[in-house]
Every structure is written in C-alpha cells, then in structure tokens.
Amino acid sequence: GAGVSQSPSNKVTEKGKDVELRCDPISGHTALYWYRQSLGQGLEFLIYFQGNSAPDKSGLPSDRFSAERTGGSVSTLTIQRTQQEDSAVYLCASSFTGSGNTIYFGEGSWLTVV
C-alpha cells in the first residue's frame, strides 16, 4: 500500500499475555519510529530505527518492551507480560533519511489489556 500499515488495528489481551504489533513502513523509508499514546495524552517516544544503525531504544519504558526491524523494512514491537497500564494506541511512523523529510504515521494499533 501507499501508506504506513499497522496490524492489528485493535487488540484486546489478558493481563500477563504477550502481544506483537506489526508495522510495515512506506517503501524506501529508512527511518522508522514507534510511539505510544494514551487517551488524551501526548505522543510518547518508544524506539527509533535508522537504516543499519543501532536503534535508539531510549524511550522503551521497561524491559518488557522490545522491537526489531528485519531487513530494514517491517518492524515488530513486542510487549511481554502485558499490564493494564500498557493499554494505549501504538503508532508507527516512517520517513526518508534526512531531518527535513515528512514523517508519515500509520493508523495505529489500539491495545487494551484487561
């Protein structure tokens, strides 16, 4: 597709279960971001991938969170042993390399932990 694609769009999981969220960036985009947004709150940075560089993981809130990006394209965000406070929308974004390039967001994966 033409835009950033995320799946699943909605996920309800039980506390303690693991979840995987997928992001398929725009073709050719080397930069990929994961953000989290709780209802009514601002965007919380999680992790940033840029080409073959080591990812910037400085935003991951705990060691239950991890992400990888295979082949410089698709990324997976994994949350282990989910907690209720993990409930949020997880937004993926991508862009070309370079600070002036527009960042495009996917529609997000809405996670509810019950």
Added chain:
Amino acid sequence: RKEVEQDPGPFNVPEGATVAFNCTYSNSASQSFFWYRQDCRKEPKLLMSVYSSGNEDGRFTAQLNRASQYISLLIRDSKLSDSATYLCVVNKEDTGRRALTFGSGTRLQVQP
C-alpha cells in the same frame, strides 16, 4: 525544561476567529520544523512544514523565529472543521539517535 513546549489549551474560539499557537524548543541545533494535526482517536497528519522565511497555505500561516527558538501557527477565519489538536514537531538529524521531538499538542475547539 521540555525539549518542545506547547500550551495545551484548550483554545475555544468562535467560527471566523483568528487564533495563534506558539511552540518553543530548547535545542538550538534543531534543523526542521513541522505542524501536525491530530483529530480525536486518529493518527497525526502533517499540516505544514515551517520554513525559515515563513510560509502560508490558505488560511494557515507558519513562522519560525530561530533567535527566540519558537515557531508559530496562525489560523485565520476558523472553521468548525479546524477543531483538533495541533502538534509542534522539531527535528534534528543525528545519526543513529532519535532526532524527532513532538510537543504534547494544543487543543483547538471552534464553536458555532
């Protein structure tokens, strides 16, 4: 001090009003600037880039003041459909490190 600061609002204005938002940033090495719009329960979408000389797109005008480290967004003749949260975004290229910083947004409510 936050890297990017915005007044959260809400700004409640009548239709047809002119409204302006400011956003300040702390990193003087920042290189590019954007305004994004986010509707309720939707993803952020680019509204406009902000250029050094200032730029206009219809009813929207963006300005950058590097000396004082702020950017602004002016909306003229507000429409009901302008109701949304406006996010200020600052970007600095820095290999391997996250360069993009979002403000927490300013909420605008245009009333009939």
